[in-house]
């Protein structure tokens with residue numbers, strides 16, 4: 182079975198910016214008591230807010246230089262981390278979103294602001310309020326290491342979200358608006374962030390998924406999730422039927438079944454892998470087939486290889502939230518061993534340790550043998 186890198190149409194992995202000049206390294210931690218200059222009047226393709234945030238990371242010796250000198254220095258850094266092509270793409274995407282948001286009339290206004298009591302089931306809310314390892318563990322099961330399953334959404338929320346998506350799809354059809362699909366592997370489905378749901382999905386990641394990821398996925402940036410790609414996928418005989426074996430472009434993925442009635446569509450998992458090992462063999466203990474249930478969530482690492490079997494009848498709709506950590510992505514560039522989360526790195530490491538123990542034992546035996554003679 183060959184595997185696809187599931188691509189998103191947006192987002193970059195830029196992390197903590199590093200200076201080109203060794204003498205002027207950015208600080209690792211911001212100077213929180215420093216009041217940055219205002220950059221509101223700055224004509225630049227970077228947001229003025231980005232400049233004032235970055236200013237707090239300037240080396241102390243630069244904090245009181247002229248505004249122009251700071252702008253020049255920060256611009257040089259930003260340009261390195263966001264090449265022109267990428268900036269143009271982001272700008273185009275911003276305009277695309279703006280066009281949708283100013284023309285699309287939402288069906289359920291109440292979906293666009295977070296209303297936790299109406300959206301989530303009480304058990305989930307209780308666990309989130311407590312935010313402890315035990316409270317999370319009390320509401321979920323872990324059918325294979327690293328895959329967590331729990332009840333999450335109220336049925337009324339699932340219905341409302343599905344009918345909003347249908348309404349959006351109808352608008353797209355009627356106005357012949359050309360929309361971008363969620364990723365390279367789906368022909369159907371819609372990006373929720375593109376039609377006004379970005380703010381609540383941000384909240385969903387910040388206040389609900391990050392606290393859980395901090396407990397369950399600290400080694401893949403679970404504590405520092407800072408951006409997301411949120412969409413729905415739609416399956417059925419007249420939609421996408423199945424989804425091939427892949428890894429997500431995320432550190433942590435939330436996948437919640439919204440409904441409706443369907444047969445098939447099982448998720449299959451086959452172990453977590455880093456880039457280098459993405460196509461390596463599956464170990465028997467890594468095999469999991471999971472049956473979707475409306476309202477129920479699955480939380481897993483983006484690098485946990487998976488796919489979805491054919492939805493053979495009916496209509497299946499799932500909410501997917503790919504959560505990313507720019508810090509994790511930046512740090513990953515400088516690492517080679519991912520044995521804290523990649524099944525194959527771990528297997529190789531154990532094998533190296535086993536060989537080294539055997540060699541040491543042999544060495545000792547040999548020495549003993551020699552001294553005994």
Ligand SMILES: O=C(O)CCC(=O)C(=O)O
Pocket residue numbers: 187414424429436448487488489499501
């Ligand atoms: O259909 C599913 O439940 C899986 C979807 C998925 O893995 C994805 O969109 O990344």
Ligand SMILES: [Fe+2]
Pocket residue numbers: 187427428429487
């Ligand atoms: Fe996926």
